[in-house]
Amino acid sequence: MVTSQSPRVLIVGGGASGVISAIALISAGLSADAIDIAEPRETLGEGLAYQTRDPHHRLNVPTSKMSAIEELPNDFVQWSSAPEYSFMERQTYGAYLRERLGPIHHIKDSVINLVGESEIEATFSSGEKKTYPSVVLAMGHGNARIPEFLKGVPKSPKIILDVWNGIALPQSKTLICFGTGLSFIDIAMTHLSRDPKNSVIAISGSGNLPERHVQSPVKPFSPSLEEVDTLEKLRDYLAKAGDSWREAVDGLRPITEAMWRGFTTQEREDFLSKDGSAWSRRRHRIAPDVADAVAAEIASGRITIKKGLVQSVEVTEKNVTVKLTDDTKIPGDYLAICIGRDYELSDPLTLSLLQSQSTLRGPLNMGLSVDVSTGRLQNPDGIAHANIYAIGPLRSGEAFESTAIPEIRRQAAAIARRII
Ligand SMILES: Cc1cc2nc3c(=O)[nH]c(=O)nc-3n(C[C@H](O)[C@H](O)[C@H](O)COP(=O)(O)OP(=O)(O)OC[C@H]3O[C@@H](n4cnc5c(N)ncnc54)[C@H](O)[C@@H]3O)c2cc1C
Incomplete structure (x- = not known):
């Protein structure tokens, strides 16, 4: 167990990705008092998706897949006592995240700048500055899309x-x-x-x-990456599935990142403009x-x-x-x-990281440039920052599907292993 009086990790953003990152670090052995979470909102674990207090707003992923802890895939089922194949209220999920997180140092402020490699100086919007050996960026989604x-x-x-x-x-x-x-x-x-x-x-x-989800869970297909490693093959795979499209779409989940990374820029653009809306409708x-x-x-x-x-x-x-x-x-x-959010961020921290060439926008201007094999932020020369990581929607350009909890918890566990 590593303990430290002075914080060792700064997490920027206290939505689901930031809180799941902190949970992963603590599970991996870091003391909670070694972590600062910067989040201007009053309550952690809410962010965009789990801030709602309306019971009509429900999860769109079954309870069995919503664990926040990679090593304990059944954790949310056990915490909630809900059936594995149920779709709970989204506000309940925020409460689960906060309970699993426990007490933590919450800095109710935004980070507006980060400078440095081995000691990273963070500037908060209050003007306060603090240094950290490691930083996890979890700023989430961009602004609402305007037609x-x-x-x-x-x-x-x-x-x-x-x-x-x-x-x-x-x-x-x-x-x-x-x-x-x-x-x-x-x-x-x-x-x-x-x-x-x-x-x-x-x-x-x-x-x-x-x-709609069907009344009982489907058994996903298990396609190989070779079956879908071009856009033409992906379209073919989905078309052949016919009425079993749910099994086909769900079966792509473990290989979506690799598939996306294998696509050319043109294929990615074509997919988003021509197939994107049908994909979202079926995938989510x-x-x-x-x-x-x-x-x-x-x-x-x-x-x-x-x-x-x-x-x-x-x-x-x-x-x-x-x-x-x-x-x-x-x-x-x-x-x-009601057309969702941009993946192109324009908050002060993103703009200062871009201006200082600490990073560049991700492919198709989605998120930031991230080395997905390590989770580290990349600069315009493709060199990964030694100690700044990015998680969740910030990886959308590189990984495409990088917003749902199963992906986020996997990324958080990998970042925690590296930091520890
Ligand atoms: C409506 C909706 C429903 C969803 N339902 C599901 C579901 O059922 N199952 C599922 O698996 N996934 C679901 N998702 C996807 C997923 O869980 C979310 O996208 C997830 O909330 C991403 O969390 P995040 O923390 O990365 O981003 P966000 O929720 O956007 O949170 C980012 C946080 O960072 C803070 N922040 C930003 N910039 C700074 C800064 N400079 N300094 C400090 N703080 C900063 C913001 O205030 C914000 O609180 C849903 C998403 C949405 C939008």
Whole structure:
């Protein structure tokens, strides 16, 4: 057991990735008092995904796969006493992370700069500076994505640009959502639960909703990397799976990072632009009972899904009207943008790391440049920093699927082994 009075590791960001990193370090033998977590939010373990207090917001990964501890894959099942194949409330997961973390030194501030190699000087937004031998970057997701059609539309309280900014969804009767993915499902269920007279109209180019998990677990296929090491082969593999697409998609999980890394830049771009939305819909599925609830609301007329392209948005003090390219006009009280987050970060720390050439953006401007074999940040010459690591969505450019808990806990365990 290593003990130290002065902190040895700084974790930047106290969302799921930061907390799971701390849990991994403590499991690997580091004393909790050797860790500082910098996180401006009041509560650790929440971040973007687990900050919600709405019981309608559920995990989209079964309980059996949500352990925060790589060596104890059943830990969340044991902690929650829930069935292995269940989909719990997301707020419960935040509570689990905090309980597994235990007492820790939480610096309620942002880190704005990091300088140095063997002793890294961290500057906090308060102006305070501290040095650490090791740093784990866990800054998570970028800003909410803003659709092109809003360029030139004046800012208005009637348009909610960031549905995850404190979950401040105003009360209203008719909510228009742009996007029909996972964020839409959460926002729609919150809105409908508030008043039986509330309704939602959701618009997207495909009109497709996320797929549902089936009632009992599927047995994933186990494809080899050679079967999917080009985009053409991947498309072929998925097409051949037919109705067994769940088994096919889930079977790719252990080799997704290697598959992505083997793709050319052109293949990655093509995949994101042409296959990305179908992939997300199938890869990130919703709990069976959430899917049933959404289907019931569609049948009752409280949710309307419109497939179409938005041409313009008109906003007044009282309402907002979305006009589609086929001239359909959709009036509502508020417009909520539900198309997820950017992987291109623009927070002060990222910008200063880019400016000092400590790193560069990851492939396709997603996340940062990271040596995924070690988790270390890379500079523009491809040289890995000796003591700065990056975890979670920050690795999306290099690893693609790097946001779900099974990936995050694996990365955290590997970083902890290296640091210890
Ligand atoms: C709505 C939603 C539902 C999801 N559901 C599931 C699920 O069911 N199962 C699953 O496996 N995965 C799920 N995920 C994916 C996954 O668990 C998350 O993406 C995960 O929250 C990533 O955590 P993070 O800590 O890396 O990022 P974030 O949650 O974005 O947290 C980053 C934190 O870093 C802080 N920060 C940023 N910059 C600084 C700085 N400079 N200094 C200090 N602090 C900083 C921020 O304040 C923030 O709290 C979901 C994701 C979302 C968005």
